[in-house]
Amino acid sequence: GSHDFRYSSRVVTLPGLIHVNAVDIELQKVPSHASVGEIVTRLTSSALEGGFSTICISLSKEKCQNPEDFEAVLNEADSHALSNFMMYANARPGNAAVIAPLGAVSGGLKIQPTKADLKQSSGVDLWMDHLSQWPQDSPIVLAASGRSLAALLFAMVVSKREVHVTGVSKKEDISLIQASKDTGLSITCDVNVLDLYATENSGRISRQDQEALWENLDVIDAITGPSSLIVPLLFDSVISGRIDLEWVRSKLYDGPCRILGLSRAEDESIVEIDIDQSWEGPAASDVAGVPCRGYVRRVVNNGKVAFLDGKIWAEKGSGEEARAESQLLKKSPSIRRLG
Amino acid sequence: GSHDFRYSSRVVTLPGLIHVNAVDIELQKVPSHASVGEIVTRLTSSALEGGFSTICISLSKEKCQNPEDFEAVLNEADSHALSNFMMYANARPGNAAVIAPLGAVSGGLKIQPTKADLKQSSGVDLWMDHLSQWPQDSPIVLAASGRSLAALLFAMVVSKREVHVTGVSKKEDISLIQASKDTGLSITCDVNVLDLYATENSGRISRQDQEALWENLDVIDAITGPSSLIVPLLFDSVISGRIDLEWVRSKLYDGPCRILGLSRAEDESIVEIDIDQSWEGPAASDVAGVPCRGYVRRVVNNGKVAFLDGKIWAEKGSGEEARAESQLLKKSPSIRRLG
Ligand SMILES: [Zn+2]
Ligand SMILES: [Zn+2]
Ligand SMILES: [Zn+2]
Ligand SMILES: [Zn+2]
Ligand SMILES: [Zn+2]
Ligand SMILES: [Zn+2]
Ligand SMILES: [Zn+2]
Numbered sequence: 001g002s003h004d005f006r007y008s009s010r011v012v013t014l015p016g017l018i019h020v021n022a023v024d025i026e027l028q029k030v031p032s033h034a035s036v037g038e039i040v041t042r043l044t045s046s047a048l049e050g051g052f053s054t055i056c057i058s059l060s061k062e063k064c065q066n067p068e069d070f071e072a073v074l075n076e077a078d079s080h081a082l083s084n085f086m087m088y089a090n091a092r093p094g095n096a097a098v099i100a101p102l103g104a105v106s107g108g109l110k111i112q113p114t115k116a117d118l119k120q121s122s123g124v125d126l127w128m129d130h131l132s133q134w135p136q137d138s139p140i141v142l143a144a145s146g147r148s149l150a151a152l153l154f155a156m157v158v159s160k161r162e163v164h165v166t167g168v169s170k171k172e173d174i175s176l177i178q179a180s181k182d183t184g185l186s187i188t189c190d191v192n193v194l195d196l197y198a199t200e201n202s203g204r205i206s207r208q209d210q211e212a213l214w215e216n217l218d219v220i221d222a223i224t225g226p227s228s229l230i231v232p233l234l235f236d237s238v239i240s241g242r243i244d245l246e247w248v249r250s251k252l253y254d255g256p257c258r259i260l261g262l263s264r265a266e267d268e269s270i271v272e273i274d275i276d277q278s279w280e281g282p283a284a285s286d287v288a289g290v291p292c293r294g295y296v297r298r299v300v301n302n303g304k305v306a307f308l309d310g311k312i313w314a315e316k317g318s319g320e321e322a323r324a325e326s327q328l329l330k331k332s333p334s335i336r337r338l339g
Numbered sequence: 340g341s342h343d344f345r346y347s348s349r350v351v352t353l354p355g356l357i358h359v360n361a362v363d364i365e366l367q368k369v370p371s372h373a374s375v376g377e378i379v380t381r382l383t384s385s386a387l388e389g390g391f392s393t394i395c396i397s398l399s400k401e402k403c404q405n406p407e408d409f410e411a412v413l414n415e416a417d418s419h420a421l422s423n424f425m426m427y428a429n430a431r432p433g434n435a436a437v438i439a440p441l442g443a444v445s446g447g448l449k450i451q452p453t454k455a456d457l458k459q460s461s462g463v464d465l466w467m468d469h470l471s472q473w474p475q476d477s478p479i480v481l482a483a484s485g486r487s488l489a490a491l492l493f494a495m496v497v498s499k500r501e502v503h504v505t506g507v508s509k510k511e512d513i514s515l516i517q518a519s520k521d522t523g524l525s526i527t528c529d530v531n532v533l534d535l536y537a538t539e540n541s542g543r544i545s546r547q548d549q550e551a552l553w554e555n556l557d558v559i560d561a562i563t564g565p566s567s568l569i570v571p572l573l574f575d576s577v578i579s580g581r582i583d584l585e586w587v588r589s590k591l592y593d594g595p596c597r598i599l600g601l602s603r604a605e606d607e608s609i610v611e612i613d614i615d616q617s618w619e620g621p622a623a624s625d626v627a628g629v630p631c632r633g634y635v636r637r638v639v640n641n642g643k644v645a646f647l648d649g650k651i652w653a654e655k656g657s658g659e660e661a662r663a664e665s666q667l668l669k670k671s672p673s674i675r676r677l678g
C-alpha cells in the first residue's frame with residue numbers, strides 16, 4: 001500500500017505519529033495570558049508541523065481540579081484543536097475521588113509529585129488512593145525519578161496497576177525499569193529526544209546517563225520532547241544506521257497506541273517525511289549543531305490533509321479528542337477510511 | 340507438657356524468646372571504649388534478664404567491613420555470649436560482593452541507608468547489588484521508612500527477594516506493608532515495643548502513627564525494642580485483654596523463627612514468666628508510668644538454666660551462634676533435649 005515503508009525512496013510514510021507527553025518546551029513558548037483555546041491551537045499546530053497527528057497534553061493544574069472545570073477545558077480544547085489530542089487529568093494530594101470520573105474523558109492520570117508534595121509526605125501515601133481509584137482501563141503516567149520513582153512503582157505493584165513512566169533520563173531509572181520489565185511487571189516508559197541527543201556543552205544530561213539511555217533502546221516504549229525535533233533527530237540516526245526505521249515507528253506509533261490504549265487508525269492518519277533534506281539542531285537549543293534530517297512534507301489526519309508543504313490546512317476544531325475517536329472507531333471500524 | 344500455656348496459673352511458660360533486632364537502647368548503655376566481647380556479654384546478659392534466649396545484633400559498621408574482620412568479631416562474640424546470638428552483616432555502598440560470603444555465618448544482611456547514603460544517590464542503585472548477590476537462604480533486613488522503604492521494597496520485587504522490615508513506626512509504612520502482604524508479597528516486619536506503648540508526653544511517636552500500629556496487629560510479625568521492657572509491656576496487655584498470649588508467642592517466637600529461618604528448638608530453650616507481679620514503666624523512659632506485668636523467673640537455654648530468680652547462671656561463651664546451632668539441630672534433632 002501507499003504507506004508501507006519506502007526506505008530507499010525519497011519519502012518515508014508512517015502512520016500518524018502520536019506524542020504521549022507534549023509539554024515542556026512547547027508550553028514555554030505560549031504567552032502567559034493565553035487562553036486554553038490559544039494554547040491548544042498552538043500546541044496542535046506544532047504537532048502537525050512535527051508530523052504528529054495526536055498529542056497528549058496536560059494543562060495548568062489549577063484549571064482542571066474538578067470534573068466540571070476539566071470538561072469545560074476539554075470543550076474549549078476540542079473547538080480549537082488542529083490535530084487530535086488527549087488531556088491528562090492531574091493527580092493532586094487529596095483529589096483522587098474527585099477526579100476519578102475523568103477516567104472516561106481524559107487521556108489518563110498524570111502523577112507528578114512537586115517538591116512541596118515530597119516535603120509534605122515522606123512516602124507514597126499521597127498517591128495510593130489515586131492508584132486504587134483511577135479507572136483500570138485508563139493509563140497512569142508517572143513523572144518521577146530516583147527514590148520517588150521506585151517508591152511509586154512499588155505502590156503500583158501493591159495496587160496491581162500498569163503504569164507509564166514519562167521523561168526517563170537517569171541511568172538508575174532506566175536500569176530499574178529494565179529490571180522491572182525483566183521481572184514481568186507491566187511498565188512502559190518514554191524518553192525525551194533531547195536527553196538522547198543533547199550535546200555535552202548543553203549540560204542537560206550527564207554522559208553516563210545519556211549512554212545508559214542509548215544502551216537500553218529496547219527498554220524505551222515511546223519518544224517525547226519538542227514536536228519539531230523528534231523526527232529530524234531520530235531520522236538522522238536512521239540514515240546513519242544507529243537505529244532502524246522499525247524502531248522509530250515503534251516509539252512514535254505502536255508504543256504510544258499500546259500505552260494509551262488507542263485503537264490503531266493507520267489508514268485515517270499518515271505522515272510523509274522527506275529524508276533528503278538535512279540541517280543542524282538550533283543554535284540556542286540543547287542539540288545545537290546536532291545533525292537533523294527528515295522534513296515533514298504532509299500530514300493527513302482523520303482522512304484529510306492537515307499539513308502540507310509548510311502550511312497548516314486543518315481548521316480549528318477539526319482535531320478530535322482521541323479517546324472518544326478511538327471508541328468510535330472500535331464501534332465502526334470502516335468509517336471515513338483514507339482513499 | 341511443662342511448657343504449654345498455663346494462662347490461668349501464676350507462671351506462663353513459653354519457648355525461649357527470640358529478639359530479631361536487639362540494638363538501640365541496649366547499645367547506648369555500653370561504654371564507648373568497650374570491646375566486642377564486653378558489648379556482647381552486656382547485650383546477651385540483658386537478653387536473658389528479659390526472657391530472650393536468642394538475640395540478633397549488628398555491631399559498629401567499621402569493624403565488620405570484610406569477611407576476615409567479621410569472623411574475628413564473631414569468634415570474640417562466641418566466646419563472650421551468655422545467650423544465643425546472631426550477627427547481621429551491614430550493607431554499605433559498594434560492599435555487596437565482599438560481604439556475600441558472610442551469608443553462611445551471619446544472621447542476615449542489614450540494609451540501613453544513612454543520611455549520607457540518601458544524599459549520595461537519589462534512588463536504590465546503591466543496594467541493587469546487595470539484593471541480587473546476598474545468598475537467597477539468608478534474610479535481608481531493611482531499616483527504612485517512607486519513600487526509602489517503598490523504593491527498597493520495589494527493588495526487592497525486582498530482585499525477587501523476601502525481606503524483613505525492622506522498626507516500623509509510621510502509619511504509612513505499616514499500611515504499605517499491609518497492602519504488600521495482601522498482594523501476596525513475602526514481607527515481614529517488626530515493631531519496637533516502645534512505639535506501641537510510648538506516652539504522648541514522650542514525643543516519641545504521633546498518636547495517629549501509634550493508633551495505626553495497634554490497628555494493624557496482625558500485620559506485625561515480631562516485636563523488638565529494649566529487652567527489659569518487651570515482656571512486661573506486652574504481658575500487661577495480655578492480662579487486660581488487649582492482646583492474647585498466642586499473639587505474644589507468635590511475635591516473640593514463631594514469627595522470629597520464620598523471619599530468621601531458624602529451626603524450632605522449643606524443648607531446648609524456655610522462659611517462665613511470673614504474671615502476678617506488676618509495676619510501672621521507668622520514669623526516665625518513653626513509657627514512664629505505663630503499666631508493666633510479668634517478671635522473668637527462669638530462662639533455660641540450650642538445655643541448661645541460664646537465668647533464675649534475678650541471677651545469670653550462664654557462663655561466658657555458653658551462648659551459641661544460632662545459625663550454626665540451627666544447622667546442627669537440623670542434622671541431629673534429638674541432641675541435648677531438655678529433661
Ligand atoms: Zn498499506
Ligand atoms: Zn477561541
Ligand atoms: Zn561511559
Ligand atoms: Zn471536535
Ligand atoms: Zn509440652
Ligand atoms: Zn574478653
Ligand atoms: Zn485517631
Ligand SMILES: [Zn+2]
Nearest residue numbers: 417656658659
Ligand atoms: Zn560457642
